[in-house]
Amino acid sequence: MRIRAALATAVASAGVLLAGWQSGAHIAETGTATTTSLSSTASSGNTGSTGNSGTTGKSGTSSGGGNTGSTTAATYDGTQVQTRFGTVQVRVTIQDGKITEVTPLQLTDAERKSAQISSRAAPILRSEVLQAQSANVQTVGGATVTSDAYLTSLQAALDAANF
Amino acid sequence: MQRTSKPQRLRARTFPSMGTVVSLTVASTAPAETAVDEVESAVEVVEGIFTQLDLTFSLYRAGSEASRLNRGELALASASDTMQELYSEASEWRLATEGAFTAERPDGGLDLSGIVKAHAMREAALSLRAIGLQNWCVNAGGDVLVSGSPDPGHRTPDTSEPWLAGIVDPLNRQALLGAFPLGSMSALATSGSAERGEHIWAVGSSRPEFAQVSVAASDIVTADVLATAIVAGGTSALDRAVEGWGVEVLAVRRDGTLLSTPGFREAA
Numbered sequence: 220m221r222i223r224a225a226l227a228t229a230v231a232s233a234g235v236l237l238a239g240w241q242s243g244a245h246i247a248e249t250g251t252a253t254t255t256s257l258s259s260t261a262s263s264g265n266t267g268s269t270g271n272s273g274t275t276g277k278s279g280t281s282s283g284g285g286n287t288g289s290t291t292a293a294t295y296d297g298t299q300v301q302t303r304f305g306t307v308q309v310r311v312t313i314q315d316g317k318i319t320e321v322t323p324l325q326l327t328d329a330e331r332k333s334a335q336i337s338s339r340a341a342p343i344l345r346s347e348v349l350q351a352q353s354a355n356v357q358t359v360g361g362a363t364v365t366s367d368a369y370l371t372s373l374q375a376a377l378d379a380a381n382f
Numbered sequence: 383m384q385r386t387s388k389p390q391r392l393r394a395r396t397f398p399s400m401g402t403v404v405s406l407t408v409a410s411t412a413p414a415e416t417a418v419d420e421v422e423s424a425v426e427v428v429e430g431i432f433t434q435l436d437l438t439f440s441l442y443r444a445g446s447e448a449s450r451l452n453r454g455e456l457a458l459a460s461a462s463d464t465m466q467e468l469y470s471e472a473s474e475w476r477l478a479t480e481g482a483f484t485a486e487r488p489d490g491g492l493d494l495s496g497i498v499k500a501h502a503m504r505e506a507a508l509s510l511r512a513i514g515l516q517n518w519c520v521n522a523g524g525d526v527l528v529s530g531s532p533d534p535g536h537r538t539p540d541t542s543e544p545w546l547a548g549i550v551d552p553l554n555r556q557a558l559l560g561a562f563p564l565g566s567m568s569a570l571a572t573s574g575s576a577e578r579g580e581h582i583w584a585v586g587s588s589r590p591e592f593a594q595v596s597v598a599a600s601d602i603v604t605a606d607v608l609a610t611a612i613v614a615g616g617t618s619a620l621d622r623a624v625e626g627w628g629v630e631v632l633a634v635r636r637d638g639t640l641l642s643t644p645g646f647r648e649a650a
Binding site for chain 1: 392393394395396398401402403405407499519521523524525526528532545546547548549550552555556558559560561562563570571572573574594596620621624625631632633637638639640641642643646647648
């Protein structure tokens with residue numbers, strides 16, 4: 220039952236995320252990451268109430284309330300949950316008491332395995348992409364920038380540094 | 383934008399063209415004065431290619447060949463060789479991508495601009511090699527084509543460090559999502575809806591599945607066309623691109639999650 224509850228929570232979170240995305244709510248990841256237990260919130264069924272901890276970044280275990288109004292976003296990492304699909308962990312970003320983003324921190328073992336053995340595209344975590352800072356790349360790729368947008372782009376900074 | 387202790391062996395020059403900015407970066411082992419002359423004559427050559435193609439293909443210029451063609455004042459059969467060749471190349475790509483890439487606008491007009499910029503980069507590469515330059519990077523509004531290494535002369539050509547291209551995070555354009563080392567795959571093109579609005583029409587009427595798609599390939603036209611096709615055609619176009627052309631792909635879904643082939647992943 221716990222698995223089902225966790226999955227239901229994930230689905231609900233995705234719905235909220237979608238709503239947040241469409242309303243254009245955007246996220247500044249400023250909060251400190253604290254840990255809240257996905258399994259406990261799932262079993263007690265009051266996931267939504269964790270939103271009221273966004274102001275302090277403390278662990279979201281308190282009951283429902285409306286003390287939002289803060290504009291700072293906080294992120295919470297769920298605990299690693301064993302499901303029959305493998306180990307799952309999610310991170311939620313909460314702003315103004317609403318979940319604005321849900322990202323998987325850990326993929327199921329099955330997804331991970333397929334990503335490793337296949338040359339086809341597979342879901343990966345942001346941390347799994349080859350990382351680089353603008354200080355150690357020579358050029359920057361991205362969707363076509365307009366001449367105006369170029370001025371504030373990372374590429375413009377690199378070009379100026381190499382002039 | 384701090385000037386760090388970066389060695390001054392990379393020299394960059396830029397010029398505006400095709401509605402964006404083109405950057406040429408040249409890595410040189412020559413003495414400073416020679417190297418400056420080198421990059422300045424090189425950028426002149428590249429700018430000439432872009433300017434000429436823009437004059438022919440721009441739909442913003444009423445007098446361009448592309449505009450006259452679209453108004454029906456000029457028949458394709460009497461158009462210039464470049465126009466006919468690019469039209470035919472675009473048509474082949476349309477077939478190969480099952481319509482996910484197309485040079486036809488929803489209103490029926492012809493718009494080759496999706497392929498012209500990549501073609502200009504391909505032509506620039508030929509000219510840069512012809513004038514003897516081996517280590518350079520052309521970035522045209524976020525699409526990248528390189529040759530050689532940013533640090534030539536240190537090691538043998540076989541082991542020299544590849545150009546490393548960062549990839550902009552579509553959710554935060556001041557940050558990098560990741561990077562791709564441009565080795566045998568020397569071209570990297572990125573398409574998306576983040577910058578110019580949703581300028582790529584998704585197949586059918588659904589919203590595009592991906593916010594941004596980067597494709598690395600051994601030639602820039604393939605990379606550019608397939609990046610566009612994947613934004614328009616979603617996961618099925620992505621799978622076809624990887625299977626059919628062996629390209630590397632990093633796709634950002636609208637919710638920020640990623641799909642990637644091994645080439646974009648951190649080496650294990």
